[in-house]
Each structure stands twice: as C-alpha cells, then as structure tokens.
Amino acid sequence: DAGVIQSPRHEVTEMGQEVTLRCKPISGHDYLFWYRQTMMRGLELLIYFNNNVPIDDSGMPEDRFSAKMPNASFSTLKIQPSEPRDSAVYFCASSIAGDTQYFGPGTRLTVL
Amino acid sequence: QKEVEQDPGPLSVPEGAIVSLNCTYSNSAFQYFMWYRQYSRKGPELLMYTYSSGNKEDGRFTAQVDKSSKYISLFIRDSQPSDSATYLCAMIEDDYKLSFGAGTTVTVRA
Numbered sequence: 001d002a003g004v005i006q007s008p009r010h011e012v013t014e015m016g017q018e019v020t021l022r023c024k025p026i027s028g029h030d031y032l033f034w035y036r037q038t039m040m041r042g043l044e045l046l047i048y049f050n051n052n053v054p055i056d057d058s059g060m061p062e063d064r065f066s067a068k069m070p071n072a073s074f075s076t077l078k079i080q081p082s083e084p085r086d087s088a089v090y091f092c093a094s095s096i097a098g099d100t101q102y103f104g105p106g107t108r109l110t111v112l
Numbered sequence: 113q114k115e116v117e118q119d120p121g122p123l124s125v126p127e128g129a130i131v132s133l134n135c136t137y138s139n140s141a142f143q144y145f146m147w148y149r150q151y152s153r154k155g156p157e158l159l160m161y162t163y164s165s166g167n168k169e170d171g172r173f174t175a176q177v178d179k180s181s182k183y184i185s186l187f188i189r190d191s192q193p194s195d196s197a198t199y200l201c202a203m204i205e206d207d208y209k210l211s212f213g214a215g216t217t218v219t220v221r222a
Contacts, residue, residue, distance in 0.1 A: 004155075031208060043156070043200065043212040056209060091155055101210065103148075103155035 004104030006092050012110045018080040021107045024073055025094030033093040033101060034067055034077050043091070049075065082111045115139050118201055118213025126221050131188040135201035135213045138182065142203040142211070145177050147186045150198045150215065159199070160186065191220045 005024040013019055025032050033048040047057040052069045060067070064083070069075040079086055087110050093101040118135045125131055133147075144163045148156035160175040162168045162184075168175045176185040184203075188195055201213040 033208075033210075042214045043210075045209055048208060050208075056207070093155075095208075100146075100158060100161060103157065105155050106153075108153075 004092055004094055004102055006090075006104040006107050008107060009105065010108045010110075012112065013082055014112050015083055016081045017111075018078065019082045019086075019109060019111075021077040021090050021092075021109070023075045023077070023092030023104060025075070025092070026102055027073070029094035029096050029102075030072070031095045031097075031101075032069060032075050033095075034075070035091040035093065035103075037089045037091060037106070038087075046077070079109075082109075084111045087111050114214075116201065116203055116211050116213045118216060120214045120216055122217040122219065124219045124221060125191055127191060127193060129191050129220075131186075131191050131195065131218055131220070133186040133188075133199050133201075133216050133218070135184050135203075136182055137184075137203055137211075139203070139205070139211070140179075140182065141205045143206060144204045145175070145184050146202040146204075146210075147173075147175055148200045148202055148212075150200060152197075156200055188218075191218075193220050193222045196220050 007022045034046040037043045046059045047067045049069045067077045089106045091106045093103045095101045116137045147160040149159045150156040165179045172189045174187040196219045198215040198217045200215040202210045
C-alpha cells in the first residue's frame with residue numbers, strides 16, 4: 001500500500017490567494033483527519049470525517065478554512081483567502097477504527 | 113494549561129543509552145495512549161499504542177501508563193543514532209480526536 005498521499009508537498013503563495021491541499025487516504029480506511037503543525041502550537045486537529053461525512057470541525061480556525069471529502073479516496077482542505085499566519089505543515093491522516101491513525105508526508109505551506 | 117504536557121527537550125544522549133520520555137495529562141477521560149515518532153520533514157508514525165495502565169514492550173521500546181497519576185512514559189533501550197527524531201505522545205477519548213503533546217526532540221550521538 002502506498003500509504004496516505006498528499007499533494008502538493010510544498011506550496012508557496014502570496015497573501016490573499018486561494019490554497020487547496022489534497023489528500024488520498026489509505027484504501028479501505030473510513031476515517032480521515034486534517035491536522036496543522038506549527039512550532040508554536042504543535043499538532044492540532046482541524047477536522048475529521050467518517051465515511052466521507054464531516055464529524056467534528058471545531059478545530060477549523062476560521063471561516064477561511066473549509067474541507068470536503070467528495071468520495072472515499074479524496075479530500076481537500078481549502079484556505080481562501082490565505083494569510084501569512086496560515087504558514088504551517090498540514091498533515092492528512094487516515095484510519096480504520098479512528099484511533100490508530102496513519103499520517104501522510106504533509107504539505108509545507110508558506111504564505112508570503 | 114494544555115491538556116497534554118510534554119517537555120520539548122531537546123534531549124541528547126550517547127549511543128547505547130536509555131532514553132526516557134514522559135507526558136502528563138489532565139483529562140481523566142483519555143482512554144488510549146500512543147507514542148508517535150516524527151523524523152525531520154516527515155509525517156508522524158505510530159510507535160506504540162496502549163489502552164490500559166501498565167507496561168507494553170516492543171523490541172527496544174517500552175511504554176508505561178499510570179492512569180492514577182495521569183502520567184505516561186516511553187523508554188528506548190540501547191538507543192541508536194537512527195532513533196534521533198521527535199517523539200510525540202498522543203491521547204484519545206472515545207471520539208477519535210487525538211490530543212498531542214508538544215513533542216520531545218531526541219538526538220542520539222554516535
């Protein structure tokens with residue numbers, strides 16, 4: 001199995017631009033999680049899905065952030081408009097039972 | 113106060129030494145306890161997973177959970193340079209929302 005796949009691996013954009021991060025979970029996993037990692041705040045859960053349905057989005061920082069999961073093999077995290085404070089590494093993780101989560105390699109986002 | 117407290121280190125030890133890492137937590141509803149290892153510029157990978165008080169051993173790694181003290185530990189025996197990484201403790205209630213510690217950066221010197 002290829003593991004969790006994320007794209008792009010690096011993204012550099014200017015303030016105000018729309019950013020879309022993509023994730024392909026491990027086949028057969030029914031839970032998908034989006035995390036953000038920064039030096040100041042560590043790893044934070046943003047949102048998670050079960051069977052493509054958003055279950056808890058209480059970690060989404062602002063309305064500028066949105067996430068979708070149109071099918072079992074694809075999810076997106078969108079930031080519109082982006083701000084410099086959104087610079088972080090964004091991880092996607094998937095799991096079968098929700099507890100043992102397998103992380104992707106992350107997308108390193110820099111907003112100038 | 114954060115729900116999960118972990119000393120960020122850094123921790124530097126000579127090869128072959130025992131590495132001792134720990135976390136404390138305040139939420140008594142946490143039921144499952146994990147340790148993740150994260151190499152530089154990589155995603156976290158699950159190292160150990162426990163759900164009850166006591167010890168769990170896997171090769172050179174031992175995880176300990178003391179629910180009465182709200183304290184968990186990870187020990188790495190015979191540490192190797194390849195163990196150099198950031199180790200994150202993580203905990204979960206029954207809602208699948210992982211709460212992570214800040215991570216401890218470990219360097220094992222050859």
